[in-house]
Amino acid sequence: MRALIVSNMRPDRDHPERGSFVRDQVDALRAIEDLEVELCELDPGPAALAAGYAALRRRHRGERFDVLHAHFSLSALPALAVRAGVRGMTLHGTDVRHPRTRQVTRALLPLMDLIIAVSQQLAGELPGAAARRRAIVIPCGVQTGRFRPIARARARAELGLPQDRPQLLFAADPARPAKRYDLARALAEEAGVPLISLGGVSPERVPLLVNAANAVLVPSTQEGFGLAVLEALACDVPVLACPVGIHPEALDGIEGTLCAPFEMQSWLQALRPHLAAPDPRIAGRDRAESFGVRPMAERLVAAWRAAAR
Numbered sequence: 001m002r003a004l005i006v007s008n009m010r011p012d013r014d015h016p017e018r019g020s021f022v023r024d025q026v027d028a029l030r031a032i033e034d035l036e037v038e039l040c041e042l043d044p045g046p047a048a049l050a051a052g053y054a055a056l057r058r059r060h061r062g063e064r065f066d067v068l069h070a071h072f073s074l075s076a077l078p079a080l081a082v083r084a085g086v087r088g089m090t091l092h093g094t095d096v097r098h099p100r101t102r103q104v105t106r107a108l109l110p111l112m113d114l115i116i117a118v119s120q121q122l123a124g125e126l127p128g129a130a131a132r133r134r135a136i137v138i139p140c141g142v143q144t145g146r147f148r149p150i151a152r153a154r155a156r157a158e159l160g161l162p163q164d165r166p167q168l169l170f171a172a173d174p175a176r177p178a179k180r181y182d183l184a185r186a187l188a189e190e191a192g193v194p195l196i197s198l199g200g201v202s203p204e205r206v207p208l209l210v211n212a213a214n215a216v217l218v219p220s221t222q223e224g225f226g227l228a229v230l231e232a233l234a235c236d237v238p239v240l241a242c243p244v245g246i247h248p249e250a251l252d253g254i255e256g257t258l259c260a261p262f263e264m265q266s267w268l269q270a271l272r273p274h275l276a277a278p279d280p281r282i283a284g285r286d287r288a289e290s291f292g293v294r295p296m297a298e299r300l301v302a303a304w305r306a307a308a309r
Contacts, residue, residue, distance in 0.1 A: 001034065001035050001036070001066045001067060001301075001304065001305070001308075002036045002038075002065050002066045002067070003029070003035065003036070003037050003038070003065060003066060003067040003068070003069060003304065004037075004038050004039075004040060004060070004065045004067070004068050004069070004079075004082060004084070005022070005025075005026055005029075005037060005038070005039045005040070005069050005070075005071070006040050006041075006042065006056070006068065006069070006070045006071070006075045006076070006078070006079040006082075007019050007022045007039070007040070007041050007042065007070070007071040007072070007075055008041075008042040008043065008044050008045075008048065008052065008071075008072055008074050008075040008078075009022060009041065009044055009071070009072075010041040010042055010043050010044070011041075014200055015200060016200070016201075016202040016203065017198065017200070017201055017202065017203055017206070018044070019041060019071075020203040021140045021227055022039075022041075022071050022140065023039070024140065024141070024143040024146075024293050025140045025141065025293055025296070025297055025300075026039045027293075028141070028293045028294045028296075028297035029297045029300070029301065031294070031297075032297065032298065032301055035301060038065075040055075040056065040059070042055070042056075042075060042078060044074075045074075046074060046100075049074065049077055049078055050078075052075075052078035053077070053078035053080070053081045054081075055078075056078055056079060056081040056082050057081035057082070060081070060082045060083075063082070063083065064083040064084065064085070065082065065083070065084045065085070066084070066085050066086065066304075066308065067084060067085065067086045067087075067088065067304045067308070068082055068084035068086070068087050068088070069087075069088040069089070069090065069114075069300075069304070070087075070088070070089045070090070071089075071090050071092065072090075072091070072092055072094070072095045073089060073091065073095040073101060073104050073105040073108050074095065074101065074104065076089045076108050076111075076112070077104060077108065080111070085308060086113045086114060086304060086307045086308050087111065087112050087113050087114070088112060088113060088114035088115075088116060088303070088304065088307070089108065089109075089112045089114070089115060089116065090116040090117075090118065090138070090140075091105065091115070091116065091117050091118070091122060091126070091224070092118055092122075092224040092225065093118070093122060093222070093223065093224025093225070093245075094224070096117075096122060096125050096126060096127070096224075097125065097222065102127060105126075105127060106127040106128065109126070109127070109128060109130075109131045110130075113307045114136070114303055114304070114307045115131055115134050115135045115136065116135065116136050116137070116138050116300070116303070117135050117136075117137055117224075118137070118138070118139045118140065118224050118225035118246075119137060119139065119223075119224060119225050119226070119245050119246050120137050121244070121245060122224050122225070122245075123135040123136075123137055136303055138296055138299050138300050138303065139225050139227075139246065139291060139296055140225070140227070140293065140296060141291055141292050141293035141294070141295065141296030141297065142227060142230040142231055142233075142234050142288050142291055142292060142293060143292075143293050144234045144285070144288055144289050144292050144293070146203075146204075146207055147206075147207050147210065147230075147231045147234035147235055147288070148207070148234060148235060148285075149211065149235050149236045149281070149285070150207065150208065150211040150235070151211075151279075152211055152212060152279045153279075155207075155208045155209075155211040155212040156212045158208055159205075159208055159209065159212055161212055165193075165194070166191075166193045166194075166214045166274075166275045167193065167194055167196060167212055167213050167214060168184070168187075168188050168191070168193050168194065168195045168196070168213055168214060168215055168216075168217055168271075169195075169196050169197075169198070169209055169210060169212070169213035169215075169216045169217065170184040170185075170195055170196065170197040170198070170217050171198055171210070171216050171217065171218055171228035171229075171231070171232065172197070172198055172199075172218070172220070172228060173197070173198060173199035173200070174197050174199050175199060178220055178221050178222050178223075179218075179219075179220050180219045180220055180221055180242075180262070181197065183219040183262050184197075184217040184219055186264070187217065187219075187264065187267055187268065187271070188217075190264060190268055191268060191271060191272070191275060193214075193275060195217075196209060196212075196213070198228075206231070207231075207235065210231060210232055210235045210237050211235050211237060213237060214238070214274045214275050214277070214280055215237065215238040215239065215240060215271055215274045215275075215280070216228065216229075216232040216237055216238070216239040216240070217239075217240055217241075218232075218239060218240065218241035218242070218247070219240075219241070219242050219262045219267075220241070220242055220244055220245075221242065221244065222244050222245070223244045223245030223246070223247065224245060225245050225246050226241070226244065226245035226246040226247050226250065229241050229246065229247050229250050229251065230246070230250055230287075230288045230291050231288075232284070233250060233251075233254070233257075233282075233284030233285065233287050233288040234284070234285055234288035234289070235284075235285075236281045236282055236283065236284050236285055237280075237281070237282070237284075238256045238257060238274045238280050238281075238282050239251070239257050239258075239282075239284075240257065240258040240267055240270055240271060241257075241258070241259050242259070242260070242261055242262055243259050243260065243261065246291070247259050250287060250288075250291070254282060254283065254284055254287060255282065255283070256273075256274070256280070256281075256282035257282060257284070258270040
């Protein structure tokens with residue numbers, strides 16, 4: 001089977017982290033036998049749609065893929081330039097929730113042989129009852145080979161962080177309003193602890209930052225999925241998160257984590273034991289591995305094959 005993956009999350013100098021979860025999925029797909037996978041990354045934003053369509057048409061003129069799979073509906077639109085036996089689209093959140101992009105998604109859904117949402121919550125928000133019935137839930141998955149426990153002292157030494165002072169990590173770009181950096185900053189200030197964020201950080205450094213932290217904060221008001229929580233769990237690092245996306249399922253029953261609406265005193269109470277411990281850890285890796293990038297890639301291939309049949 002020959003597949004083309006299209007994403008509109010091409011990284012650049014300011015945002016090297018952009019689209020890393022798509023590239024992780026592609027690497028996992030390429031490790032599956034009898035599968036040939038090509039990745040095409042386009043620039044983000046609606047202004048790049050015409051250029052993306054022209055580039056795909058020029059690059060793949062006369063070709064036909066067994067599967068063409070787009071991440072985000074703004075990638076599926078220019079991907080119509082390429083011929084394919086099966087067309088699939090993974091929706092991640094903004095393509096369903098943003099008012100204008102939702103209209104693009106609505107128009108594209110009938111053209112897709114395969115509709116995938118990254119969480120059950122997001123599947124329930126798709127425009128149209130027919131799309132909600134057809135949707136399959138398959139997240140991209142967490143790269144547990146890269147996200148793994150690293151000694152906190154080593155992580156801090158490599159990052160040049162002090163060994164004798166607690167650190168907190170806001171696991172997102174502060175510029176994204178729905179991630180609620182303001183809440184994480186207010187909590188860190190109340191606790192008297194420095195707060196590090198992930199805006200513009202290369203994917204290779206993120207596991208070090210997760211392991212360097214006493215806890216990871218994810219106070220998002222909405223999530224399509226919630227990969228940052230799973231990355232923290234894969235490192236056995238305590239995580240506090242609001243109950244959106246995959247968070248309630250991922251954190252259920254794991255001692256030392258919190259999944260609750262943001263409220264300063266309850267979050268501060270949950271955080272304090274981790275700030276007092278020299279190397280706080282939780283038992284989260286097994287849960288993260290159940291959402292690993294390899295099993296999620298295998299589920300995606302099974303969906304492709306079913307659609308092809």
